[in-house]
Amino acid sequence: MNFQTFRHTFQSYPIISRMEIEKVFPGFDYKNLAYWQKKAYLQKIRNAWYRLNEKPLDSSTLYFISNQIYQPSYLSLETAMSYYGFIPEGVFKMTAISTLKTKDFHTAIGHFGYQNLKPNLFFGYTMIPFGDFRFKMATPEKTILDFLYLHSEMTDESHFEEMRLNVREINQSVNQATFYQYCQAFDSKALSSRVDVFLRFTQKTSGLLSEE
Numbered sequence: 001m002n003f004q005t006f007r008h009t010f011q012s013y014p015i016i017s018r019m020e021i022e023k024v025f026p027g028f029d030y031k032n033l034a035y036w037q038k039k040a041y042l043q044k045i046r047n048a049w050y051r052l053n054e055k056p057l058d059s060s061t062l063y064f065i066s067n068q069i070y071q072p073s074y075l076s077l078e079t080a081m082s083y084y085g086f087i088p089e090g091v092f093k094m095t096a097i098s099t100l101k102t103k104d105f106h107t108a109i110g111h112f113g114y115q116n117l118k119p120n121l122f123f124g125y126t127m128i129p130f131g132d133f134r135f136k137m138a139t140p141e142k143t144i145l146d147f148l149y150l151h152s153e154m155t156d157e158s159h160f161e162e163m164r165l166n167v168r169e170i171n172q173s174v175n176q177a178t179f180y181q182y183c184q185a186f187d188s189k190a191l192s193s194r195v196d197v198f199l200r201f202t203q204k205t206s207g208l209l210s211e212e
Helices: 003-010 018-024 031-038 059-069 077-083 140-150 157-162 167-173 176-186 189-205
Strands: 042-046 049-052 073-075 093-098 103-107 110-116 125-130 133-138
Touching: 003 018, 003 031, 031 042, 042 059, 042 103, 049 059, 059 073, 059 077, 059 093, 059 110, 059 125, 059 133, 073 077, 077 093, 077 133, 077 140, 133 140, 140 167, 140 176, 140 189, 157 189, 167 189, 176 189
Parallel strands: 073 133, 093 110
Antiparallel strands: 042 049, 073 093, 103 110, 125 133
16 A cells, blocks of 8 residues: 555544554455555554654643553543642653553653552543544543542642642632532542541641641
């Protein structure tokens, strides 16, 4: 197959799967993929996933790719905290939640990490438009709860202080009713305990709670 035909067909795709290639071009000769990689036309992300080398890589593209290469998954934890401005610095690893086993992929375009949660906890994400596509990102409320649930060491206010959390942004973004509803869905006393510490810290930092 001529690469220009392939390129024209998938030019708008942030990432291309072998399944999609086969659907568009039945009987496609996959030796072409290896050849086009050698020519630097294509870049392999992981098994069965590729991207056109000419396409720019920005944060939204990486978010979308994270969703695609390990399904089902949605972005959360440090990546979502950075996205919402809850932490001051950017992150160098795409962090996500999946019902599949915990996994890490070190790829040519970055590091993608996935933490396992039970299927009944796979909720609380929103679909964010990205050109003609969309990517799944945890809501502000679920972002914090996923983080607290998976970080059992966060038991003291000093731990949150070390993170240099943007408490003002958290207070503006988090819907309290949704936050408590989501927390109850976890049905975890350990999480509820960490939530209490977290809320005490944010209230104290905001001046809503006096030091005893």
